[in-house]
Amino acid sequence: MSDFVLKVNGAHLHVSAPAEESLLSVLRDRLNLTGTKYGCGEGQCAACTVLLDGEPARSCLTPVSAAAKANITTVEGLEQDAKLSPVQQAFVDEGAFQCGYCTSGMVLCATALLRETPHPTQEQIVTYMDGNLCRCGTYPRIVAAVQRASQSPAKAGGQ
Ligand code: FES
Ligand code: FES
Structure with a gap:
């Protein structure tokens, strides 16, 4: 297990996970951010898309270690002041x-x-x-x- 501080939706979140674990699993299973969906798990459907520094990325194919320095945006981070984007x-x-x-x-x-x-x-x-x-x-x-x-x-x- 490795310790990471992920920048998710503007917050710094501490999480321990194997470095090769997918960002999708970390978001859903360790950080309880279940808005990001598990579809195919192999890069074919984009249900798991998040933004890394503003660019769409398939979180099922992204090791958490590769996302550790990025600004991560999930669907939970889009609304502002309780208003949908x-x-x-x-x-x-x-x-x-x-x-x-x-x-x-x-x-x-x-x-x-x-x-x-x-x-x-x-x-x-x-x-x-x-x-x-x-x-x-x-x-x-x-x-x-x-x-x-x-x-x-x-x-x-x-x-
Ligand atoms: S779950 Fe289908 S591309 Fe990631
Ligand atoms: S997969 Fe059901 S609304 Fe798109």
Whole structure:
């Protein structure tokens, strides 16, 4: 076991874990941050997406030791002052989920996309989020939610 101080959603969290344990397991099983989902466990679905220094990363493939110096953002860290982020709100407004299992990964990827490209075309959204799988097939609503979020007046700084 090794000791780590992880920067998660702005807080410094102490955790002991084997260095090779996945960030996904550490977040869910040791830090009780269960918004990050375990889908395939092998890098194929993006349900486990978190942001590392603002960039989407598959936490199932990321050893906790590799994330120790990064600013980690999980879905729990997106709301501010008890208010959903514009992307989260847009997913609610568009009903962009059924079972919701893919949703946190989708929301985090969309958040990263809109920080990089504030007004993406439909094609840019589809291309950027191509690796995020939704077994419920809510893709059209997900794209609509990202488009809605891109038009949100509240989005500045708080995707
Ligand atoms: S659980 Fe990580 S990519 Fe599927
Ligand atoms: S809403 Fe069920 S997997 Fe996407």
